[in-house]
Amino acid sequence: MKTTEFIEIAADLDNPYLQKWKAEGKKVVGYTCSYLPDEILHAVDLLPYRLRGINTTSTMIGDTYFGPFICSFPKCVLQLAGEGQYSFLDGAVITPGCDSMRRLDECWRKTGEDYPNSAPDFFHYFGVPHKIVDYSLDWFVDEIRDLINAVEKHFKVKLEEDRLRASITLYNNSRKLTAKLDQLRIQENTILSGSDALAVILAGTALPRETYNMLLEDFLNDVEGSKKESNGKKKIMLLGSVDDSIELMQTIEGERAVIVADNLCFGPRQNVNFVDESEDPIPALAKRYLQQSDCPRMFGLYKERLETVKNRVTEAKIDGVILQNIRFCDLHGSENGLLERDLEAAGIPCLKLEREYGPMVETGRIKMRLDAFMERLDK
DSSP, X not given: OOHHHHHHHHTSSOOHHHHHHHHTTOEEEEESOTTSOHHHHHTTTEEEXXXXXXXXXXXXXXXXXXXXXXXXXXXXXXXXXXXXXXXXXXXXXXXXXXXXXXXXXXXHHHHHHHSTTSSOSEEEEOOOOSSOSHHHHHHHHHHHHHHHXXXXXXXXXXXXXXXXXXXXXXXXXXXXXXXXXXXXXXXXXXXXXXXXXXXXXXXXXXXXXXXXXXXXXXHHHHHXXXXXXXXXXXXXXXXXXXXXOHHHHHHHHTTTEEEEEEXXXXXXXXXXXOOOTTSXXXXXXXXXXXXXXXXXXXXXXXHHHHHHHHHHHHHXXXXXXXXXXXXXXXXXXXXXXXXXXXXXXXXXXXXXXXXXXXXXXXXXXXXXXXXXXXXXXXX
16 A cells, blocks of 8 residues: 555545445444543444544634634534534544543533534543552543443444454554554654654554554555665654644655654554453453553653653654644643753753644744754754
8 A cells, every 4th residue: 555545544534444334334433532442342343433623624613612712623623523524423432631622522512412413323421540550440441341331232232252352452463563664764764754654543543443454564565675765854753732734744844854753642652552462351451541651641650751752762863852732732731841841951952833733824933943943953
């Protein structure tokens, strides 16, 4: 599979594989956060579909229910829902990744009352603890069991343990393939641009997992033997708020840089760590998903996240780190300030960028900041 095909899938809410799935009478459940165990939905033949707010041309509906002073990502998701662009969903699972995303639950429910057919029949709130301790792990196991019960009741299905174990194996294989993709990015002469790598990852959030693994494996086989001469581009690591914008990646890279590593919600970090296939599957899923500490929603783990970034900077021979956040993003807006302070103190050049989610309306301002940063790296 060529990169352009992944880009086409990533650039739209719909895709031919999704259409085929729906044409076969199968169901699609949208979800908002990488802390949701996809394996649960997959094991009962539901397609897990990661919700995005791409291609919005207005936030009128989002502004009405959320108000103006809030992260634009959930507003864009709500806008698309109100416009009926998520009408292919048979269900939605909302997770409190942050307070703005928590409010998407109540705002979408209200929008469903005011805009007919804008909210799917199955609507579930999936709580995720903010700490990694024994009692929160027990709580998370209960949340997963509540999700299973709700899915079984609404869709009239039964989650069988052997099918759940098969789904875990399938997703673990996907994580192995993604790790290969990540290694291709950080090799001496980078084969992939950051925007291409993002497109490959994004495609996986909207395709049946068996199909995605097959396409990804074919893609890796095609590109692994490729060679590129050193082009002198600066190696950049990108951190911060949710970013599923290929256009933003391309703007950052331009002619002088390449993003060889990132720590983003829609990036490879969602595929690190494996579910232990030797354990009871539900506690094993809870342990794997809750122990993802890279998101600042997880309390008390800033030092671990800082070390992760520093190690990646060393491993990938990063020249500079770009810390971006969506306006009104309390989590990343606050943590980016800490990261800038501590990375600069360690001799790692940083650039902080604040932006809006959605169509790129600030390209000129962002390019000017990037040009200044590239000049700094040149010196």
